[in-house]
Amino acid sequence: xxxxxxxxxLLVVEPMTGYDLHKQFExxxxxxxxxxxxxxxxxLRRMESEGLLEGxxxxxxxxxxxxxxxxxEAGKAAFRNWMDTPLEYARTRDPAHLKAAYLExxxxxxxxxxxxxxxxxxxxxxxxxxEKVREIEDGSSAMLNRRLxxxxxxxxxxxSAYKIYTYEGLMSQAEAEIAWxxxxxxxxxxxxx
Amino acid sequence: xxxxxxxxxLLVVEPMTGYDLHKQFExxxxxxxxxxxxxxxxxLRRMESEGLLEGxxxxxxxxxxxxxxxxxEAGKAAFRNWMDTPLEYARTRDPAHLKAAYLExxxxxxxxxxxxxxxxxxxxxxxxxxEKVREIEDGSSAMLNRRLxxxxxxxxxxxSAYKIYTYEGLMSQAEAEIAWxxxxxxxxxxxxx
DNA sequence: CACCACTAACTATGTCGATAGGTAGTCTTG
DNA sequence: CAAGACTACCTATCGACATAGTTAGTGGTG
Numbered sequence: 001x002x003x004x005x006x007x008x009x010l011l012v013v014e015p016m017t018g019y020d021l022h023k024q025f026e027x028x029x030x031x032x033x034x035x036x037x038x039x040x041x042x043x044l045r046r047m048e049s050e051g052l053l054e055g056x057x058x059x060x061x062x063x064x065x066x067x068x069x070x071x072x073e074a075g076k077a078a079f080r081n082w083m084d085t086p087l088e089y090a091r092t093r094d095p096a097h098l099k100a101a102y103l104e105x106x107x108x109x110x111x112x113x114x115x116x117x118x119x120x121x122x123x124x125x126x127x128x129x130x131e132k133v134r135e136i137e138d139g140s141s142a143m144l145n146r147r148l149x150x151x152x153x154x155x156x157x158x159x160s161a162y163k164i165y166t167y168e169g170l171m172s173q174a175e176a177e178i179a180w181x182x183x184x185x186x187x188x189x190x191x192x193x
Numbered sequence: 194x195x196x197x198x199x200x201x202x203l204l205v206v207e208p209m210t211g212y213d214l215h216k217q218f219e220x221x222x223x224x225x226x227x228x229x230x231x232x233x234x235x236x237l238r239r240m241e242s243e244g245l246l247e248g249x250x251x252x253x254x255x256x257x258x259x260x261x262x263x264x265x266e267a268g269k270a271a272f273r274n275w276m277d278t279p280l281e282y283a284r285t286r287d288p289a290h291l292k293a294a295y296l297e298x299x300x301x302x303x304x305x306x307x308x309x310x311x312x313x314x315x316x317x318x319x320x321x322x323x324e325k326v327r328e329i330e331d332g333s334s335a336m337l338n339r340r341l342x343x344x345x346x347x348x349x350x351x352x353s354a355y356k357i358y359t360y361e362g363l364m365s366q367a368e369a370e371i372a373w374x375x376x377x378x379x380x381x382x383x384x385x386x
Numbered sequence: 387c388a389c390c391a392c393t394a395a396c397t398a399t400g401t402c403g404a405t406a407g408g409t410a411g412t413c414t415t416g
Numbered sequence: 417c418a419a420g421a422c423t424a425c426c427t428a429t430c431g432a433c434a435t436a437g438t439t440a441g442t443g444g445t446g
Contacts, residue, residue, distance in 0.1 A: 002286070002288045002291055003432085005291070005292075006291055009291075009294070009295045009298075012298070017393090017394070017395090018394075018395065018396090019393060019394050019395075022394095022395095023393095029291070029294075030284070030285075031285060032285055032286075032287050032290040032291040032294055033285065033286055033287070033288075033291045034283075034284035034285060034286055034433095035433085036433075036434070036435085037394095037395080037396085038396080038397080038398095038433085038434085038435085038436090039432075039433065039434095041394095041395060041396060041397095042396085042397095060393080060394080060441080060442080061441070061442050061443080062441090062442090063440095063441065063442090064393085064394075064440080064441045064442065065394090065441090066393080066394060066395085067394085067395080079298065080298060080299075083292065083295065083296075083298045083299040083300075083303070083304075084299055084300050084303035085303075086306065086307050086310050087288055087289060087292065087307065087310070087311075089314050090227075090404095091223070091227035092223075092224060092225055092226065092227060092363075093195070093225075093226055093227055093403095094225050094226070095195045095226075095280055096280060097225040097359050097362055097363060098195060098198070098199055098202075098222070098225040098226045099198075099276065099280065100355060100358060100359045100362060101202070101222075101225055101355060101356055101359040102202045102276065102355065103276075103351070103355040103358075104344075104348050104351040104352050104355055105202075105205070105272065105273060105276045106273075106276040106277055107276075107277050110276070110277035110278075111276075113279065114279050114280065117279050117280070118280075121282050151297075155297050157384065158296070158297040158384050159297050161380060161384055162293060162294060162295065162296040162297055162380075163294055165293060165296075165376070165377060165380055166290050166293045166294040168373070168376070169290055169293060169370075169373040170285075170290060172369040172372065172373055173366070173369055173370075175369075176365040176366055176368070176369040177362075177366075179365065180361070180362040180365055183358070183361070184358060187354060187355075187358055191350065191351050191354055196402085196403095210423090210424070210425090211424075211425065211426095212423060212424050212425075215424095215425095216423095227403095228403085229403080229404070229405080230424095230425080230426090231403085231404085231405080231406090231407095231426080231427080231428095232402080232403065232404090234424095234425060234426060234427095235426085235427095253411080253412080253423080253424080254411070254412050254413085254423095255411090255412090256410095256411065256412090257410080257411045257412065257423085257424075258411090258424090259423080259424060259425085260424085260425080286433095
């Protein structure tokens with residue numbers, strides 16, 4: 001269901017083609033919900049067949065064409081409904097912590113290397129997100145500017161604020177992972193002193 | 194692949210039946226990797242057919258029987274190999290943060306309620322894990338005691354330490370989520386005057 | 387005008403996982 | 417000794433995801 005609502009979130013702002021959406025999933029929404037195009041195209045068809053989207057054939061060049069989707073009223077209602085419905089929490093499935101729980105089976109050097117990789121991975125994410133927040137704050141985000149142009153003035157502050165708030169959440173997650181992995185490195189040293 | 198290795202992690206300590214394993218997935222390993230029995234039984238068969246486990250029919254009562262699995266040398270090697278191999282990081286799929294990013298579409302009260310539910314959910318987890326750490330620290334964890342009884346003396350400290358370390362990681366995640374959700378409540382108040 | 391990156395859309399296959407069942411035997415206890 | 421909870425194992429179905437393709441048109445560059 002989340003893919004569907006990620007698509008709604010993009011399409012309520014302006015109509016897009018499957019290809020446009022797929023590109024968004026490599027950047028903006030992709031930071032909180034990843035999806036390959038092989039999932040996007042069929043989902044759009046399904047949403048259309050359920051009356052939540054309407055697709056329109058648009059000529060593209062002399063012979064080409066593309067299909068642009070926009071959200072119907074029923075679609076908007078479905079999106080709002082999802083927004084107002086409490087999440088169901090899925091049970092944990094966390095390979096990094098699974099591994100950590102049985103680290104006594106790993107070679108200490110391999111364990112160290114993996115914790116360093118964990119730190120590097122999350123440091124990379126942290127950097128990306130800091131950059132995103134900076135872009136939003138100084139108005140240089142193309143994605144957000146298109147979004148704001150289609151948002152009533154009264155809601156613009158909210159739109160920006162919630163984007164920043166989201167990235168801040170991702171940043172605290174990354175910081176927690178980094179701190180945890182650093183403690184892990186110390187622990188390995190202590191246990192293999 | 195993680196399910197497979199979660200099973201290894203349990204089975205390297207002592208042989209178990211599918212049912213025993215399924216119960217473990219409701220408590221210990223289940224905290225980092227959830228799996229229903231409908232996934233466990235077929236996976237055990239698959240691992241057996243690949244020579245990583247060996248199953249043995251064991252009589253149970255006058256007419257009943259059960260199938261107990263133990264890890265083969267090939268299985269141990271596969272587990273150690275996984276332990277020493279760096280993780281591949283899956284791209285994010287985080288419904289809570291996806292929703293947060295588009296909170297301008299939600300009713301403020303519904304949004305508040307969801308953030309409160311987020312806090313409650315993670316507070317519950319936090320309590321559970323604090324309790325787990327306490328159990329490990331004062332030696333009252335049945336799971337861990339069985340594990341330690343089958344662990345060479347030199348590795349016992351490590352075994353406990355890595356379990357605690359894992360729960361500490363889960364606790365920092367939960368704390369980060371709680372702090373983030375609290376900031377969210379304040380933000381909603383600010384934006385909705 | 388040939389090349390090539392990009393736009394556009396879709397298919398096919400396999401595994402993973404959620405959900406919801408079913409069957410059969412055991413053990414405890416009122 | 418019957419009821420009910422628990423042990424034990426298994427199947428069937430469906431949607432979600434990963435991975436790896438295919439086909440066809442567009443538009444700019446050497």
